[in-house]
Amino acid sequence: MVNYLHALRRRRTKRLTAQYASDQHGGDQRVAVIGLGRFGSSLANELMRRGWDVLGVDTDPHLVQRLSDDLTHAAVADCTDPEALRQLGVHEFSSAVVGIGTDIEASILISANLLEAEVPNIWAKAISRQHGQILERLGVHHVVLPEHEMGERVAHLVTGRMLDFIEFDDDYALVKTVVPEVATGMPLGESQVRTKYGITVVGIKRPGEGFTYATAETVITKGDVIIVTGKTQAVEAFAELD
Structure with a gap:
């Protein structure tokens, strides 16, 4: 169970990284990650894997030393001091991530310093x-x-039949689930699941096969796994249908 939760956490970090990268503009692929604990180090390593230049910063020299060979640059510094940020050149970056959580005061001070330095895109x-x-x-x-x-x-x-669940802004979600019986045995266009349940089936995986796009002509059978999108409450209700 512990390994499963760790895998979920890694997948969550990768999704945040993809969301982070999609929000960047201007082609500047430099980012400062301040705080190299579990969250910050996972994020920094994933950004490096995606080809970004990463400056990792932490007050703990052991964390910095451990990651120094993995990141573009790594530095020991206290970024609650705006002068430390200036010396690191963070004000020249288009993006910065404050990965500090447990020390709320430090998180707030560093975020304020980044805002004062007019870093265009700040995550915390x-x-x-x-x-x-x-x-x-x-x-x-x-x-x-x-x-x-x-x-x-x-x-x-834990509480439902879902195999995976991702919720986005504006009460919108993406769900992986075993297909309910109400959607089986006929083409999706005829099943009218979008009209009846307010959801859209976007992908399907049959036993022993990989995922593929779902179309209005796709006929889903019992045991298939589907990807469903829609309002959170609607996809939750659909996944619980018998």
């Missing part, structure tokens, strides 16, 4: 909704609550 990790609200009020462009969101995701998997 929060450990609670209150922490996240403070960061948002400061003006941080993107706030993530990885532990909270992971808890919600695992809750969906």
Whole structure:
């Protein structure tokens, strides 16, 4: 179970990384990751794997030493001091991520320093909704609550028939689930699942085969695994149908 949760956490970090990368503009693939704990180091390594130049910063020399060979640059510095950020040249980066969570004061001070330095795109990790609200009020462009969101995701998997669950902004979700019987035995266009249940089937995986796109002519059979999108409440209800 522990290994499974670790795998989910890694997948969540990769999804955040993809979302982060998709929000970047201007072709500048340099990012400063401040805080190299589990979240920050996972994010930094994934960005490196995707071809980004990563400056990793932490106050702990052991963490910096451990990652120094993996990142483009790694430095020991206290970024609650705006002068430290200036000396590192972070103000010249188009993007920065504050991966510090447990030290809320440091998280807020560093975020404020990055905003003062006019870094165009700032991400910050929060450990609670209150922490996240403070960061948002400061003006941080993107706030993530990885532990909270992971808890919600695992809750969906534990309590339902879903095989995977990803929720996006604006109450929209993507769900992997075994197909309910109501959607089997006829082409999707005839089943009218979109009209009846407010969801769209976008992918299908038959036993022993890989995933493929679903079309209006696709006939789903019992035991197939499908990918469904729609409003969160709608996909939750559809996944629970017998």
